[in-house]
Amino acid sequence: MSDIEEGVSRHYSAYDVLPRIRAGLQAMGRDPDHVEPGDLKLVDEFHIGGAEATAALLSELEIKPGMDVLDIGCGIGGPARTIALEKKANVTGVDLTPDFVEAASTLSSMAGMGDRVVFRVGSALDLPFADASFDFATLLHVGMNIADKLKLFQEAHRVLRPAGVFAVYEVMRTGDGTLAFPVPWAEREELSALAAPDAYRDAAAKAGFRLDGETDRRPMALDFFHRIRAQAAGAKPSPLGLHLLMGPTVGQKMANMIDAIKAGTIAPVQMIFRKA
Numbered sequence: 001m002s003d004i005e006e007g008v009s010r011h012y013s014a015y016d017v018l019p020r021i022r023a024g025l026q027a028m029g030r031d032p033d034h035v036e037p038g039d040l041k042l043v044d045e046f047h048i049g050g051a052e053a054t055a056a057l058l059s060e061l062e063i064k065p066g067m068d069v070l071d072i073g074c075g076i077g078g079p080a081r082t083i084a085l086e087k088k089a090n091v092t093g094v095d096l097t098p099d100f101v102e103a104a105s106t107l108s109s110m111a112g113m114g115d116r117v118v119f120r121v122g123s124a125l126d127l128p129f130a131d132a133s134f135d136f137a138t139l140l141h142v143g144m145n146i147a148d149k150l151k152l153f154q155e156a157h158r159v160l161r162p163a164g165v166f167a168v169y170e171v172m173r174t175g176d177g178t179l180a181f182p183v184p185w186a187e188r189e190e191l192s193a194l195a196a197p198d199a200y201r202d203a204a205a206k207a208g209f210r211l212d213g214e215t216d217r218r219p220m221a222l223d224f225f226h227r228i229r230a231q232a233a234g235a236k237p238s239p240l241g242l243h244l245l246m247g248p249t250v251g252q253k254m255a256n257m258i259d260a261i262k263a264g265t266i267a268p269v270q271m272i273f274r275k276a
């Protein structure tokens with residue numbers, strides 16, 4: 001593991017997520033050992049827009065039943081479970097953070113999906129899979145922790161079959177303003193590898209991808225944050241939510257990220273690439 005990878009893995013493993021999620025489910029009156037996959041959606045889609053953003057991305061991907069899909073930087077497995085359920089695809093998730101991979105597998109079993117998705121520990125920069133193993137690869141809010149974008153795209157290109165699709169939904173730098181830390185993906189600036197859309201496009205082209213579509217999701221993000229703030233006003237916080245993955249500085253992390261999106265400094269951007 002490189003220094004940044006060690007720091008990133010420590011950042012995401014800091015909060016002992018599985019017992020917190022089980023306690024949150026119990027507080028909501030659920031039996032943690034018998035949940036529906038949908039019960040986990042408040043906590044297992046660790047990116048701006050949550051399950052809505054995953055649905056928006058998937059609506060643009062023609063994933064057919066039985067296809068092989070790799071979710072790179074799968075976190076605790078929410079997007080991977082969604083793809084397996086909705087597209088009836090064979091989904092593998094890979095992530096740098098062993099605690100998240102363990103949580104992804106355990107949550108899948110708790111949701112009766114233990115045999116539908118496979119999770120492995122591994123780096124996006126050295127994927128533990130043979131060449132041409134997958135039809136689709138996805139990357140949701142992972143690239144901002146990875147400095148070497150070219151290697152990231154080269155690895156995705158290597159494991160995809162001919163004409164395979166790499167769907168990317170990432171926080172990117174879209175303006176010159178200052179970004180205050182902490183943010184959800186980095187307690188301090190050294191762990192953040194934010195890059196502009198051009199850097200993603202260039203790395204993808206050099207690795208052998210063609211850009212098939214690009215959408216700036218800033219309007220969706222602003223609407224999403226507006227809605228969750230309105231819902232949260234005056235209400236007791238839900239026992240289950242992304243706060244369980246972000247520790248005691250969650251308020252500051254979210255505020256810094258939302259301020260930067262409002263200012264136009266950063267934005268979530270979706271890009272769909274095809275192996276040329």
Ligand SMILES: C[S@@+](CC[C@H](N)C(=O)[O-])C[C@H]1O[C@@H](n2cnc3c(N)ncnc32)[C@H](O)[C@@H]1O
Nearest residue numbers: 045046047073074075095096097123124140145
């Ligand atoms: C913000 S979370 C997003 C998780 C998931 N994609 C989702 O949307 O729910 C970022 C994830 O990227 C993983 N990650 C960061 N750098 C990585 C790398 N070099 N290789 C594999 N995973 C990485 C982290 O461990 C973490 O689980």
